[in-house]
Amino acid sequence: MSASSSLPRSIRGRVVVRGGARRRVTVLVELCITVAICLLGYTFGATWFKEHEARWTVAILHFFGEDRVSDVFPGHILMFRDGEVLDGEVTTSCSSILTVIGLTALTFAVLRRRRWHAVLGLAIGLVSVVVANDLRLVASALAGVHWGQPAMVLFHDWVGTVWTLAATLGGFLVMVHFTLPIAERAEQDVAGRHTAGRPTTWARPGLGYRVEDVEPSTGGRRASLTGYLHRYVLPRWVSRRLAARREAGRIDYRIGHQPPQQRIETVRALVADGLGAHIASLLAIATYEEDLDVLDALADAIAARQWEPVTNDRIAAVRLWARGWLSARRTGAPTPTPIPVPKPALVPVPAPVPVPAPVPVPIDDVFDDLIDDEFDDVIDVVDDDIVFRAAGPPPPVPAPARSPEPAPPARLPHPRSFARPPLHPEDPR
Numbered sequence: 001m002s003a004s005s006s007l008p009r010s011i012r013g014r015v016v017v018r019g020g021a022r023r024r025v026t027v028l029v030e031l032c033i034t035v036a037i038c039l040l041g042y043t044f045g046a047t048w049f050k051e052h053e054a055r056w057t058v059a060i061l062h063f064f065g066e067d068r069v070s071d072v073f074p075g076h077i078l079m080f081r082d083g084e085v086l087d088g089e090v091t092t093s094c095s096s097i098l099t100v101i102g103l104t105a106l107t108f109a110v111l112r113r114r115r116w117h118a119v120l121g122l123a124i125g126l127v128s129v130v131v132a133n134d135l136r137l138v139a140s141a142l143a144g145v146h147w148g149q150p151a152m153v154l155f156h157d158w159v160g161t162v163w164t165l166a167a168t169l170g171g172f173l174v175m176v177h178f179t180l181p182i183a184e185r186a187e188q189d190v191a192g193r194h195t196a197g198r199p200t201t202w203a204r205p206g207l208g209y210r211v212e213d214v215e216p217s218t219g220g221r222r223a224s225l226t227g228y229l230h231r232y233v234l235p236r237w238v239s240r241r242l243a244a245r246r247e248a249g250r251i252d253y254r255i256g257h258q259p260p261q262q263r264i265e266t267v268r269a270l271v272a273d274g275l276g277a278h279i280a281s282l283l284a285i286a287t288y289e290e291d292l293d294v295l296d297a298l299a300d301a302i303a304a305r306q307w308e309p310v311t312n313d314r315i316a317a318v319r320l321w322a323r324g325w326l327s328a329r330r331t332g333a334p335t336p337t338p339i340p341v342p343k344p345a346l347v348p349v350p351a352p353v354p355v356p357a358p359v360p361v362p363i364d365d366v367f368d369d370l371i372d373d374e375f376d377d378v379i380d381v382v383d384d385d386i387v388f389r390a391a392g393p394p395p396p397v398p399a400p401a402r403s404p405e406p407a408p409p410a411r412l413p414h415p416r417s418f419a420r421p422p423l424h425p426e427d428p429r
Contacts, residue, residue, distance in 0.1 A: 034105045041101035042092075049095040050075040053130070057090075057137040068145050077137070079144045079152075086144045086152065094156075096133040099168045100126055103175060111179050118179050125175030132167035136160050178225075248276055251284045263289075264297040271301035279314040286321050299325040 051074040058071040070078040079086040092098070103125055111118040140160060144152030230239045255266055267285060270278040282298070289295055302322035310316050 030109055034109050037105045037108060038101050041104065042097065045101065046092050046095070046097050047075075049097040049100070050090045050092065053095050053134060053137060054090045056134050057141060060134065060138055061141060066142070066145065069141055077141055079141060081145050081148065086149055088141060088144060088152065090137065094137070094160075096130050096167075099129045099133075099164075099171060102168075103129070103171060106172075107175070107179075111176075114179050117181075121175040121177070121179030124178050125171045128174050129167055129171035132170065133164070136163045136167070244277065248278065249280050251280050255281065255285065260291045260293055263291070263294050267294060267298050268301050271298070271305065275302065275305060275308050275315050275318065276311055279312075279318065282318050283314060286318060295325065296329070298322070299329075 054075050054077050055071050057077060058069050061069050068080045070080075072078060075090050077088040077090065079088060103122060107118050107122045111121070114121075140152055140156045143155045230242075234242075255263060258266060267282075270281055275282065282302075285294070285298055289298070299322040302318060303326055306319075308315075310319065
């Protein structure tokens with residue numbers, strides 16, 4: 001590759017950036033934003049974290065009845081012990097600001113595609129890191145109050161360092177745990193395609209696969225924060241609305257392996273719940289289904305619910321598909337029988353007239369005929385000694401018989417699905 005292949009090119013007055021250069025620009029922008037997050041977070045958050053973590057540490061000690069500490073000076077923890085005062089200053093390395101900005105930058109650079117899941121994981125991870133660091137400061141303050149400055153310095157410098165490393169790693173793992181999908185959903189992406197643990201038996205693309213008959217697991221229900229919120233915190237109508245929204249975006253993988261008649265009944269049942277209830281499954285059926293009866297049933301069921309409002313682009317797409325399918329289909333027309341193409345009739349060809357072989361004539365007789373003016377035919381001279389006399393005109397050649405044009409192919413009563421991807425690259429669909 002030449003050095004100029006990654007540079008922008010100008011096409012018709014506009015700059016076009018190649019794929020490699022675009023990727024390098026994206027990585028450079030991500031690095032710049034990550035560095036900016038670290039610098040801005042350290043500049044504006046270091047002092048705030050030092051002061052507030054000292055205040056939170058003293059508040060925790062006061063809550064548990066330890067009154068020999070004070071936060072009268074911002075960013076300092078004063079410890080009163082047997083007539084002496086120990087001043088514990090919360091420095092930048094003692095606070096959790098470095099871990100906080102590190103996890104924030106890592107979330108933006110690596111986990112930002114998870115969107116709200118990444119925000120939730122980052123929030124829980126930061127809270128766990130700050131709580132663990134405050135517990136370390138509380139333990140250091142208690143060591144200074146009860147055993148003096150040497151114990152406080154020993155605990156802070158040695159035990160506290162290992163504690164900070166463990167808290168940082170634990171906060172990162174907590175953040176990743178809440179950001180990434182659970183094990184049951186990790187095998188399936190947003191569109192319903194299985195990306196991990198792919199089975200060997202598949203139905204049609206997009207409609208999933210048939211799960212083999214296996215013994216049911218004996219494990220109990222797994223407890224989760226989402227389940228707790230839905231059961232005890234969120235109102236019932238909010239849970240139902242969120243569940244309906246999640247169901248509308250899920251492709252039902254139990255459809256593809258069914259026989260055609262059962263698929264027709266399943267399609268009608270899905271549409272009966274409302275076009276918006278299972279819209280992802282309906283779009284998958286309209287896109288990947290190959291049985292014409294199933295597609296007819298889907299189009300008829302959608303047409304029967306034209307009174308439903310169009311609330312999103314998916315519903316509009318499936319209704320437009322049904323309209324196009326029904327418009328192209330000739331309702332009630334019998335299946336046309338193919339017109340037999342007649343075989344071309346055999347035209348009799350006349351038998352060829354036998355042509356007598358030319359008789360060689362001596363050259364002396366030819367000269368005698370020329371002298372006597374009795375030569376009437378054309379003479380073809382082959383060589384110097386022998387001349388052939390044509391016996392007459394050649395026989396007529398019959399014209400070739402024209403075969404009848406083939407009949408046009410019979411049109412099918414079902415239209416081609418414009419939602420289905422082409423079967424071959426040259427397919428005009």
